[in-house]
Amino acid sequence: MVGHLTPPPALEWSVDNCTIARAMAILGEKWTVVVLRDVFSGIRRFDDMRVRTGIPRQVLTNRLAALVEHGVLRREPYREPGARVRYEYRLTEKGLDLYPVLIAVAEWGDRYLADPEGPPLSYVHRDCGAEVRVEMRCADGHDIDGKRAVLPQPGPGAHRRT
Amino acid sequence: MVGHLTPPPALEWSVDNCTIARAMAILGEKWTVVVLRDVFSGIRRFDDMRVRTGIPRQVLTNRLAALVEHGVLRREPYREPGARVRYEYRLTEKGLDLYPVLIAVAEWGDRYLADPEGPPLSYVHRDCGAEVRVEMRCADGHDIDGKRAVLPQPGPGAHRRT
């Protein structure tokens, strides 16, 4: 416990190695998160995704290739009886680790952007069926009460701007 | 407690009212989350953001306008001594509620995309200085252990596809 910290001078740390920007370079391309939503829901095949989402073929091709290239998805061969070998897309560990991102986005969207009848998709705990949410907690185990209780700080990779 | 649930038939619920897609229509535009990162870090003025991020003027103008229009930011007048009135951009409640999203993205980026020296930015608990993380927890209070313990389900707004 160090007492209340004060914000650092905000303009002094750089931005070119920003991990948020890098993450969003992957996740922020149009349709990428929608593809991930489907994959998390067990949709693994090109045409299933395309039909469900309406993503143009080329774009879907690009997104899947990019996600595979970034190690979020992996391409696995499968074979339906009496058909040739095809490939499906499955989450890697790196991909599964996007679950909190997906749920955080869904939670925000559900709160502010849902239709009156509610969101079309929810996430529940497999063991008890209760809705899953994300919560902020600090490494010392304190639950973060208000959002003002979080303080952005320069991290180890921060370097001053010229 | 209902025992383990089995996944629903995945192809049967629709997608056009998806709150994830709607959220990403706001957050997924290029640079939007980077702008938010700055605003959360206390950067509130056009040129400060532009210099720090390198976002082209037009794009920054568009993003700020879009975020204001969506109610994520609000435009507040301020006046430096001996200058005319200008406007700065501040988070609304709706914007502050994006904190879990921002931290979830940062956490994933930090884990997989950071430079060897570490990320340039971290989020700490204002009271104790410990790093803030997001965690998944269900409404019954169970911490979600593995990521396979979450099950996507059709929600109240789900409607079948034709």
Place this chain on the structure above:
DNA sequence: AAAGCTAGGTCTCGTTGACAGACGCAGCAA
């Protein structure tokens, strides 16, 4: 073996959005 189906992948072309750089503009100061 010829023809057709399936689950994708590829090509083309029109439209939108990003980027860089220059210019405009409302106050305030000199």
Place this chain on the structure above:
DNA sequence: TTGCTGCGTCTGTCAACGAGACCTAGCTTT
């Protein structure tokens, strides 16, 4: 009057998206 500041807008170029048609490998059917 001129210049500075903090934005905003205009212009032209290039990449990405969107719609639709066309291609393809391997299987089945005749």
